[in-house]
Amino acid sequence: MESSWMESSWLETHWARPLYLTLVFCLALGLLQAIKLYLQRQRLLRDLRLFPSPPTHWLYGHSKLFKDGKMEILEKIVEKYPCAFPRWIGPFQAFLYIYDPDYAKTFLSRTGKKRDDSQGPNPPRSDMTQPTDPKSNFLYKFMTASTGKGLVNLSGPKWSQHRRLLTPGFHFNTLKSFVEVMAQSVNIMLNKWEKICGSQNTLLDIYEHIDLMTLDVLMKCIFSWETNCQTDSSHDNYVKATSEGSNIVMQRVFNYFYHYDLIFKLSPLGHRLREVNKILHRHTDKIVKNRRNSLKDENKQTNTQKRKYRDFLDIVLSAQAENDSFTDADLWSEVNTFMLAGHDSVSAGISWLLYHLALYPEHQEKCREEIRAILGDGSSITWDQLSEMSYTTMCIKESLRLAPPAVSISRQLSKPITFPDGRSLPAGMTVVLSIWGLHHNPAVWENPQVFDPLRFSQECNKRHSHAYLPFSSGPRNCIGQNFAIAEIKVIVALILLRFQMRVEPTKPVVFVPYVFIKPKKGIYLHLKKLP
Template identity: 60%
Template sequence: MEASWLETRWARPLHLAFVFCLALALLQAIKLYLRRQRLLRDLRPFAAPPAHWLHGHREFLQEDKMEKLDEIVGEYPCAFPCWVGPFQAFFYIYDPDYAKIFLSRTDPKTHCLHKFMTPSLGRKGLLDLDGPKWFQHRCLLTPGFHCDILKTHIEAMACSVNIMLDKWEKICSTQETTVEVFEHINLMALDIIMKCAFGQETNCQINGTYDPYVKATFELGQILSHRLYNFWHHNDLIFKFSPKGHHFQKLSKVLHQYTEKIIQERKNSLKSGMKQGHTQKYQDFLDIVLSAQAENEDTFSDEDLQSQVNTFLWTGHDALAASLSWLLYCLALSPEPQHRCREEIRSILGDGSFITWDKLDEMSYTTMCIKEMFRLIPPIPSISRELSKPLMLPDGHSLPAGMTVVLSIWGLHHNPAVWKSPKIFDPLRFTKENSDQRHPYAFLPFSTGPRSCIGQQFAMLELKVAIALILLRFRVTPDLTRPLAFTSHILLKPKHGIHLHLKKLPE
């Protein structure tokens, strides 16, 4: 029986559509195959750990496997290619000479990572901008981190730290007590950022107003890490309709709501202050950003404003919380350096009731302990760039344009070819004599050059104030029944918190 006219009419377009989709799928498969072959060719000169053809180096890329990276660094002392699935590879480097060549260039930030971060930050912020716009924004925001402005923050920092310590005293009373300190430090770091950068008294350590924000930043970091090292989620459409992608969108909205509120409240306050003739006693970060927008309306939009606020609030709060947590953890594991820090702090600050910039600058041994923490557990364990032109390496081999190169700060700081006994906490590595003898690119916790961390002085100031006040009131020792685990490759945080024994010291 012959097909009806209607059946024939509908069948032809369906057949054409099927053939078209099949051709597209075949072209995509060919494209991916050629991409893999090109990567295999480009990376053939470099030795690497065995990789599964489909999963790549999945064992190494798991978030709690930093010790696996130590093994790789010991076996491959300069660099190795790391496969993320079958069609994507990053080139890891952790040698000072490699780092020097890499950081002397002006390659843009890694496209995939910062593309993934943009929805949570809004438009690109200082962290992921490139080219003239990055330079312009960097110049506009740098005055917010001048030492004259930072000096005005010391009192507010000390106040926030003391709120946390008062909470610890209530928990501990006269007995030594185990406390999960990361949760408290996280809120304290947020309190400091809100006061110093945005001029807001939130009482977030007491009333829990910002608990949803803190939770959102923690989960966003985990999802970003998962997406970066899962090749299939590099596709925007696949990720968007995945459970993690849906949750990511909800978390991003939480961040935007909080920063929108901060900006709007300050704008309303400024309008009210202008009407009443009020002036602030000093400029904070938000003042600087708003002034930059007012003076550069054509090149600094409302979206730019919010992205810069998002960037500084999220990354600043997160990185500072992680840094102080790791510092306290390192000192808990090292009784002698902890005791020496405490004695130095007492001799300079007394009871800690009056802290000044100059006194903090005298805390040389404490500063060495902070630097050693950054070496042993760098909160930001890597930075990455996408090569805009071929990169010639010290061994004579080269990498092609388009390759993603990851400078592993963790690997560099743990490289036994660079550091003697790298897993031991030894602050004396940073005496002037030892520092002068070391390769200038062997220690890079804040990166270096024009793209070094804009907030590194702010971070060092907060760490000095916080650790000084903590050690004046408490002795800390580790809870060895709770093993430590890391939770992210983007920012190193404790996966299950940091549990320490706290002992209140006599007045």
């Protein structure tokens, strides 16, 4: 018995010591992490002390304030706190939101050295400089699993390289050839509407139709691929996945605990995002595989050479063939990036424009009269005619002011910044330029909630250079902005020639700030075919 008792005691002692040491080690690590987080919070409080903010919860920060995603909350804050305010994401993370044009100019105008000397003494203007501040570690880092590292979330010399290689895909000569293709896709949608509506006044959720149509335009123009996605329901899952994916990414950005990869991966949202990404990546893989297979076929390669233009995918594949540093991962990332950004942003922009024109029928009628005078019955439409649509262009700009597709952009400061009013921030801070806040700032725009296209008339051209930024500004402005504006003009022109639109008062539109702003429950309009 004594021997058995001594053996048990020895085992307990033998195992207890490592357990105690492990426990002490874990407690020490926990204490060090707590000290680190405490110091991080104190540093943020010190760095942001000059910028007042709305009251915060000690644990949730401002999360509860913005939990419904209502943009009206942000508008009230913009009115109460001039220029900027800190937005706390939990107790240990904060971003500085800015929405003043002078702040925006200071923030976006920071550039570094010339890219390199390989372009000679006079490189193209878009390649002369690269941004000083890299993209934020939050939104863009969280997007990487879905998009890879493309133009949207690259920084430094690699961003400059990609920008230089891809810019020719959006040259005006290339864009001119897209107009006819865009018109074909729009007419497919309008023919569907005619079958649905007949001669009756019909209530329709236009957003899902616009979403498919803009996907069709993108696939044809950028990838020269006839998908028939407007009539083939096999693409519905992809469209739903893009919306769900951006929603999940934004939920992660504004939940501090989801910033930790392990917590997010183990969460239901993390699991669902992996499923969504599989759908998105299969679509991208199919695009690249389809083109590579076509290039292997000599006859199809000849057809490619006979096209009037080199599309985006031609340019990306050529870049890869000519530049060893442009890898398969780079190719995949850029295709993914342009699929998501090019589709969602235009879909949002045109949907809000149609909603605003339906809400203000007097402006809708003025646009229709202008378009009829230029296009007649709309049997054909050319690039040159788009530049004649002056009033329609003003309405497009005003709609993009009221509802910019990308509600914000963010950067992590690589060096200290001092704003025009003398307040400053140190390196390492994340700054978010709220384009929505800027465009709704009553200190910048008179009656900012009113839809007034005349703000953009030639007589009212004394705006601050950084008061209106739907496509950002500086070296990292949107590479596809001219493509987007041309597409929106073609779409709205052909729609207004065939349909009259009115809003449905019982179904108001609610804005939801995903990666791109979207309607929470669709956009329902009354459509009536014009004689």
